[in-house]
Amino acid sequence: xxxxxxxxxxxxxxxxxxxxxxxxxxxxxxxxxxxxxxxxxxxxxxxxxxxxxxxxxxxxxxxxxxxxxxxxxxxxxxxxxxxxxxxxxxxxxxxxxxxxxxxxxxxxxxxxxxxxxxxxxxxxxxxxxxxxxxxxxxxxxxxxxxxxxxxxxxxxxxxxxxxxxxxxxxxxxxxxxxxxxx
Amino acid sequence: xxxxxxxxxxxxxxxxxxxxxxxxxxxxxxxxxxxxxxxxxxxxxxxxxxxxxxxxxxxxxxxxxxxxxxxxxxxxxxxxxxxxxxxxxxxxxxxxxxxxxxxxxxxxxxxxxxxxxxxxxxxxxxxxxxxxxxxxxxxxxxxxxxxxxxxxxxxxxxxxxxxxxxxxxxxxxxxxxxxxxxxxxxxxxxxxxxxxxxxxxxxxxxxxxxxxxxxxxxxxxxxxxxxxxxxxxxxxxxxxxxxxxxxxxxxxxxxxxxxxxxxxxxxxxxxxxxxxxxxxxxxxxxxxxxxxxxxxxxxxxxxxxxxxxxxxxxxxxxxxxxxxxxxxxxxxxxxxxxxxxxxxxxxxxxxxxxxxxxxxxxxxxxxxxxxxxxxxxxxxxxxxxxxxxxxxxxxxxxxxxxxxxxx
Numbered sequence: 001x002x003x004x005x006x007x008x009x010x011x012x013x014x015x016x017x018x019x020x021x022x023x024x025x026x027x028x029x030x031x032x033x034x035x036x037x038x039x040x041x042x043x044x045x046x047x048x049x050x051x052x053x054x055x056x057x058x059x060x061x062x063x064x065x066x067x068x069x070x071x072x073x074x075x076x077x078x079x080x081x082x083x084x085x086x087x088x089x090x091x092x093x094x095x096x097x098x099x100x101x102x103x104x105x106x107x108x109x110x111x112x113x114x115x116x117x118x119x120x121x122x123x124x125x126x127x128x129x130x131x132x133x134x135x136x137x138x139x140x141x142x143x144x145x146x147x148x149x150x151x152x153x154x155x156x157x158x159x160x161x162x163x164x165x166x167x168x169x170x171x172x173x174x175x176x177x178x179x180x181x182x
Numbered sequence: 183x184x185x186x187x188x189x190x191x192x193x194x195x196x197x198x199x200x201x202x203x204x205x206x207x208x209x210x211x212x213x214x215x216x217x218x219x220x221x222x223x224x225x226x227x228x229x230x231x232x233x234x235x236x237x238x239x240x241x242x243x244x245x246x247x248x249x250x251x252x253x254x255x256x257x258x259x260x261x262x263x264x265x266x267x268x269x270x271x272x273x274x275x276x277x278x279x280x281x282x283x284x285x286x287x288x289x290x291x292x293x294x295x296x297x298x299x300x301x302x303x304x305x306x307x308x309x310x311x312x313x314x315x316x317x318x319x320x321x322x323x324x325x326x327x328x329x330x331x332x333x334x335x336x337x338x339x340x341x342x343x344x345x346x347x348x349x350x351x352x353x354x355x356x357x358x359x360x361x362x363x364x365x366x367x368x369x370x371x372x373x374x375x376x377x378x379x380x381x382x383x384x385x386x387x388x389x390x391x392x393x394x395x396x397x398x399x400x401x402x403x404x405x406x407x408x409x410x411x412x413x414x415x416x417x418x419x420x421x422x423x424x425x426x427x428x429x430x431x432x433x434x435x436x437x438x439x440x441x442x443x444x445x446x447x448x449x450x451x452x453x454x455x456x457x458x459x460x461x462x463x464x465x466x467x468x469x470x471x472x473x474x475x476x477x478x479x480x481x482x483x484x485x486x487x488x489x490x491x492x493x494x495x496x497x498x499x500x501x502x503x504x505x506x507x508x509x510x511x512x513x514x515x516x517x518x519x520x521x522x523x524x525x526x527x528x529x530x531x532x533x534x535x536x537x538x539x540x541x542x543x544x545x546x547x548x549x550x551x552x553x554x555x556x557x558x559x560x561x562x563x564x565x566x567x568x569x570x571x572x573x574x575x576x577x578x579x580x581x582x583x584x585x586x587x588x589x
Contacts, residue, residue, distance in 0.1 A: 040520045041280050042429075066407050070523070074538050074547035080519055089536070091523060091551075095407055095421060098428045102523065123410025126559040134244075149237040149588060158245055159547075165249055 017044040020063070020101055027059035028052050045089075045102045053105050054115035057090065061120050065092035065101070068121035073107075073131045077161040084108050086137055090117070107137050116142040134159040202230065207573060209238050215312060216584030218558070220573070227569040232562040239588040247548030251514055252278045252352050253489070255548070260346040262550065263586040265308050266301035266529045268337070271350040273526040276431060277535040281522045282515060284353045284487050288475040291433040293359060296367065296470045297340075297349065298432070298526070299463040303374070304333045305529030305581070306414075306456040306463075313453060313578030314385055317394045322384040329377045332370045339363045352515070353488035354480030367471050374464055382457065395450035399564040399576040402447055409563065410556050413531025415580060418455045419447035425527035439466050449579035487515060514543030523551075530554060530581055554586040 021035055024046065036047040048056045069091040076082035084106035093100045107114055116139035117124040128139040129148040136157035139145060147154065156163055207220040217238040223231040243262060247255050252275075259274040260267040272294050279286065286294075311326030334344040340359050341347035349356050385391050401411065406419040416423060424441040426434040442458040444451035480488045489508055494501030507513045517539045525534030531553030538547040557580045564576050 040518075041522055042524075043522055068410050069412075069525070069532060070534060070536065070549070070551040072536060072549040072551075074549070076546075079538075079540055079546060087538075089523075091534075095423055121410065122405075122408050122563075123556060123559070126555060127410075130555075147237075149240040151237065158242060165245060 016099065017046070017101055020060070020065075020099070021046055023063055024048075024056055024059055027063075028055055043102055044100075045104050047104045050105050050107065050114055053103075054117075056103065057117050057120050060092055060101075060103070064094045064096065065099075067093040067095050068117065068123045068127075069093055069100070071117065071124050071127035071131065073135050073137055075135060075159060075161045086112050086135060088114060088131070088137065111138070112136065113138040113140055115140055116145075118142050133157070136160065201225065205570070212316075215577075216582070216587075218582065218584050218587065220561075222565075222570065222573070224570065227571070229565050229568055229570065229573070232565045232573075234558060234561055236558065236584075237588055239584045241589070243589040244548055244550060247545055249544060251543045252545075255545075256350060257346065257348045260348055261585055262552065262589060263305075263528065263530065263533075263554070263583045264345065265581075265583055266305040267346055268297040268349055269301040269305070269526070269528045270533065271348065272298055272432075273524075273528060273533045274535050275350045275352060276526060277522060277524045277537055278352055280524050281517050281520065281537055281539060282352070282487055284481050286353070286432075287478055287481060288433070289358075289477050290354050290479045290481070292470050292474050293355060293479065294350070295432050295434065295437070296467050296474075299466045299470070300333050300336060300367075300370075302463045302529040303460050303467075304330055306460050309578070309581040310381065310385075310453055310456055313449075313575070314381075314391060316574040316578045317391050319385060319388055319391050322381045325377055325380045325384065329370075329374060332366075332373070336363065336366050336370060339366055351480075351489055354478075357491075358479045364471060364474070367467065371464060371468055371471070375461075378457070378460060378464075385453075392450065394572070394575050395453060395579070396448060398449045398568060398572045399579060400446070400448045401560065401564060403445075405563070406447065409560055411531070411560060412556070413527065413529070413553055414452060414455045414459060415531060415557055415560070417441070417443045418451040420445045425525060425532060429525075431524075431526060433470070437466055437469055449575045452579040511543075516541060516543075523549075525551065528553060530583070530586075531557065550586075550589060552586045552589060554581070554583045555589075558582050558587055 017037065021037055022032065025032055025035055038045045071090050073086055073088040075085065076087055077085055086107040088105050088107060090103040091100065092103065105114065114137060116128055118141065126148060128142050129145060131137050132139060132145050133147040133149050134157055150158065203224040205222045205224055207222055209217045209219040219235040221233040221235060222229050243258050246258055250258065256271050256274060259270045262270050307326040307330050311323040315323040337347045338344045340363055341349040341356055401419045403420040406416045406421050420443060422441060422443050427441055439462045442455050442462060444455050486504060486507060490501040490504050495505045519539060519541045521536065521538040523534055523536040525532050532551060533553055534551035536549035537545045540546040561576065561580065565573060
């Protein structure tokens with residue numbers, strides 16, 4: 001009979017987002033202060049350009065941010081002062097210290113694509129498939145990038161802002177029957 | 183000469199081998215409980231490859247979140263994990279309140295803590311009961327469901343709805359609880375320990391149940407972190423991570439409780455962690471109901487964020503104007519043009535909401551971090567190399583809720 005053991009945590013220590021950003025700038029070979037940082041409430045964000053995203057994520061993983069909490073994206077078509085169409089975020093946590101940061105990056109039309117984090121965190125597998133399915137952002141290097149929530153033959157990406165809430169037709173194999181046909 | 187399992191797994195072309203068998207498990211199968219499908223490539227009884235196929239219940243909740251305001255969307259959030267609905271509502275409104283900068287009253291915080299912990303008991307009772315049911319131990323399931331019924335009554339007394347209470351509102355609650363509700367909670371607490379003991383006695387010495395759980399679906403600590411597992415699934419693998427301790431929200435920083443962990447990482451450890459967590463939740467509810475602060479449940483209405491109560495709408499002009507302002511489609515809230523992620527420790531794991539706000543009353547984008555979705559992606563890893571019969575044990579121990587999985 002295995003025993004469930006009881007343990008206690010130390011309270012969450014304050015974030016050291018400056019240290020993380022400085023370390024990341026060093027790892028990417030950028031000048032100090034060149035990565036944009038922002039904060040809102042308890043969220044601390046670091047903005048990383050898509051070309052160095054893969055290296056940045058790997059550097060953060062090696063610096064101890066071992067848990068990928070969430071990977072998701074939004075369509076900023078028509079959003080106030082938006083510079084890019086798609087924003088993608090990675091929420092990372094260091095499980096030994098509790099430090100949490102958000103890495104922000106972006107993608108643009110006509111063929112939005114980003115490097116896959118599959119080799120860094122296995123947990124990114126389905127999260128990337130979901131972003132691909134619902135927003136149409138491709139993750140290069142993902143071994144199995146298929147639709148996950150929508151049916152395989154579905155056209156369009158429902159969470160894009162140019163996809164309406166309703167009125168994009170029926171699925172072809174769910175043809176509605178008229179009363180006299182049934 | 184029987185096929186060696188190690189050779190078979192190492193072979194890259196699993197689908198193409200003629201001796202193998204493909205089995206469709208679901209979408210309608212008693213052990214999936216809800217609608218999800220698995221395609222299993224079998225060598226005899228051994229699973230060589232499991233491919234989950236999900237999306238049968240996809241109903242565009244996140245798209246709806248872009249078209250419903252902060253109070254309306256709570257009814258949708260309810261239906262994500264319908265096994266612990268109030269836990270979802272608390273997570274959603276916590277993000278909204280954090281975005282708007284609303285401070286909750288002490289009484290509201292404590293009532294939300296009570297509901298969050300009752301929901302944890304509710305969820306774990308279903309998970310442990312249904313896991314036992316799938317493995318042939320029917321009786322424990324009925325004992326567990328008896329207790330769940332009492333929690334449904336507590337929901338109903340507070341909100342009027344048993345299953346989808348939609349009980350929280352921006353900055354407060356739908357309405358305050360009364361003494362009869364407190365009596366109901368106390369009544370539940372009095373009877374729960376005996377029922378918990380019954381389930382324990384029925385399962386912890388049940389040879390069939392133990393043999394089918396022990397050593398099945400082992401998740402190591404490194405894999406649990408690497409594959410983004412959270413909540414009881416991660417804690418059963420030795421990851422000592424509980425958001426109630428790590429980043430205390432509501433009133434959890436004032437409450438004494440233990441974080442339950444195990445080290446084996448198998449189905450039995452996940453079952454034991456859930457059973458033990460129910461006792462910790464019982465302790466929290468007991469403490470919270472004894473220390474329930476008085477005062478209002480809704481935050482100050484001066485901020486024009488919280489719906490006024492019926493009396494002030496009918497009896498005062500300020501209340502009426504305020505109610506009008508919060509319900510007209512061109513008024514409502516004016517959140518900052520910002521984005522925010524906050525998370526709670528839901529019964530199933532980390533449940534977070536990410537709101538992107540463009541300053542309007544509806545969110546620009548609502549992202550749910552659904553624990554079931556992330557835990558189900560573990561399934562192929564856990565199931566490969568096990569027998570078909572172990573699928574039920576592994577699915578039961580992960581507690582996959584398809585409505586949250588597909589959203």
